[in-house]
Amino acid sequence: MHKRIQFTLLISLVGLLILSACSGSAETEDWKVFTIEQEPAFDIQFRLPPGWLVDYAPNRDKPGQWDVILVPPKCSPDQEIDYQENCVNLVAHIKGTSTFNEDDFMDLISGDILLGQASGQTARLLGQDDFRVNRLKVSRFDHLIVTALGEVQMSTFFFETDQSYYTFITNFPYGEAQIATIENFDLMLGSVKAVR
Numbered sequence: 001m002h003k004r005i006q007f008t009l010l011i012s013l014v015g016l017l018i019l020s021a022c023s024g025s026a027e028t029e030d031w032k033v034f035t036i037e038q039e040p041a042f043d044i045q046f047r048l049p050p051g052w053l054v055d056y057a058p059n060r061d062k063p064g065q066w067d068v069i070l071v072p073p074k075c076s077p078d079q080e081i082d083y084q085e086n087c088v089n090l091v092a093h094i095k096g097t098s099t100f101n102e103d104d105f106m107d108l109i110s111g112d113i114l115l116g117q118a119s120g121q122t123a124r125l126l127g128q129d130d131f132r133v134n135r136l137k138v139s140r141f142d143h144l145i146v147t148a149l150g151e152v153q154m155s156t157f158f159f160e161t162d163q164s165y166y167t168f169i170t171n172f173p174y175g176e177a178q179i180a181t182i183e184n185f186d187l188m189l190g191s192v193k194a195v196r
Helices: 002-026 102-109 180-190
Strands: 032-034 044-048 053-058 065-071 088-094 122-133 136-147 150-160 164-173
Touching: 044 180, 102 136, 102 150, 122 150, 164 180
Parallel strands: none
Antiparallel strands: 032 044, 053 065, 065 088, 088 164, 122 136, 136 150, 150 164
16 A cells, blocks of 8 residues: 555656646747757757747857847837837857857956946846756846836846857846746746757
């Protein structure tokens, strides 16, 4: 009888693990997959939330850099016109081609960031966290920017693959954790995986 209870518990636990593993992708399984096919060193893909626009191109002034602009319908609850604002960007630096320096970048974003010499305005570091997304180590840095229109939280998500460095940068109203755009971004980030 005791072995039967253990077996039942084990089967239940395995079932829960399978369901929890599948539930993360179930929310995004019908979302369109995004990658840059013409750049083999762009070796990630992710699911693009429905209704989001995307535009991308190599940066002509910075060899080895690809700029990806992701435009959700709304960046804040009080945005009046859809697609009027851009609040999500992705920058890819191809290793061996780009002049990107990881150490310099990490030094810059791991503290307060001076936004303008003349104004003396800074983006104040709120916190830093490391976590994993599909075996990729992601470092997140949150900064607070005070503007005339209100407080903005700039979040930087940095990770690397064998072939490239990637940085997602988001700008959302500070303290607005429950808006749909942020929830969709979190799901999109959770769908990132290395593919080549």
